[in-house]
Amino acid sequence: MAHDPIKCVEQVPIFRGAPKNVIEALARVSVHQKKIPAGQMIYSSGEPNDRLMIVDSGRVRVFSYADDDHERTLYMLHSSDVDLTGALFSSHEHHNFAQAIEPTEICYLKQSAFKDVLKSYPEMALSLVDILGERLTLLEQRDVTDTLLTSKERLYNYLLELQGQFNSPTYKLPVTKRELALYLGITPETLSRQLKLLVKENKIKVDRREFTIL
Numbered sequence: 309m310a311h312d313p314i315k316c317v318e319q320v321p322i323f324r325g326a327p328k329n330v331i332e333a334l335a336r337v338s339v340h341q342k343k344i345p346a347g348q349m350i351y352s353s354g355e356p357n358d359r360l361m362i363v364d365s366g367r368v369r370v371f372s373y374a375d376d377d378h379e380r381t382l383y384m385l386h387s388s389d390v391d392l393t394g395a396l397f398s399s400h401e402h403h404n405f406a407q408a409i410e411p412t413e414i415c416y417l418k419q420s421a422f423k424d425v426l427k428s429y430p431e432m433a434l435s436l437v438d439i440l441g442e443r444l445t446l447l448e449q450r451d452v453t454d455t456l457l458t459s460k461e462r463l464y465n466y467l468l469e470l471q472g473q474f475n476s477p478t479y480k481l482p483v484t485k486r487e488l489a490l491y492l493g494i495t496p497e498t499l500s501r502q503l504k505l506l507v508k509e510n511k512i513k514v515d516r517r518e519f520t521i522l
Contacts, residue, residue: 313340316362316415320390322436330429337421340364341413350406350414357402359416363389366412367482372404374490381487386473396422409482459494460502466492467512471521478520485517 313335317323323331341364344350350368351357368385382404385391391406396419426433466488471477481488489499506512513520 311341311364313338313415316340316364317417319388320360320362320393322393326432326435327429330425330432333425333428334417334422337425338415338417340415342415344408344412344414346408346410346412348408350408350412351402352405353402355402357392357395357400358420359418360393360396360422361391361406362415363387363391364413364415367409368406368412368414369409369483370404370406379487380490381483382491384482386482395419459492459498460505462492463488463494463499463502464506464511467506467519467521470519477522478518481517481519 314331317331317335317338323334326334344366350361353372363385365387367387368389368391370382370385370391371379372382374380385406396417399419470479470482483491485499486496489496492499494502503512503514507514510522512522
């Protein structure tokens with residue numbers, strides 16, 4: 309299927325509902341389908357964080373290093389995922405690393421190009437204030453919810469999110485179980501116990517790294 313720059317920009321949450329002429333302007337100043345070989349870094353800690361990124365195809369692992377110098381996977385990005393929205397509004401350095409774990413194509417919109425479009429369409433700036441306010445409220449609510457969830461509930465919610473991303477009840481875990489434990493903020497031993505509980509409760513089936521939501 310041919311890449312559609314308009315649809316690519318429309319999928320960015322903060323641009324949903326924007327006027328067609330604004331979307332077209334943003335699509336024109338965006339870079340589309342930059343090819344990234346498997347294993348190549350997309351960005352590293354200390355580099356300028358000055359662009360929003362959209363994963364058009366492939367998978368990207370975002371990670372950092374813990375105090376013991378071990379890599380810690382923070383999250384995974386899949387096709388159609390949007391990341392680094394904040395880079396459109398403020399200039400700072402990356403604190404993490406992003407690496408393509410398979411052949412990947414990304415699209416991006418630089419902060420400078422985005423601000424040029426805003427100057428031409430000031431009504432978009434007012435719309436963004438409302439959208440960002442709603443997103444901040446949702447994030448605050450999610451933070452409170454995550455704090456109250458048990459480790460088993462956080463694990464199950466993550467597995468359900470993957471089901472939606474893969475659009476299938478059966479899928480291969482995109483990270484190692486150790487990386488998943490780090491991402492959830494629990495020990496590998498706790499992860500193992502919670503997986504066994506979910507299997508016992510007949511919520512999931514596990515065959516090595518293949519998971520099935522029941």
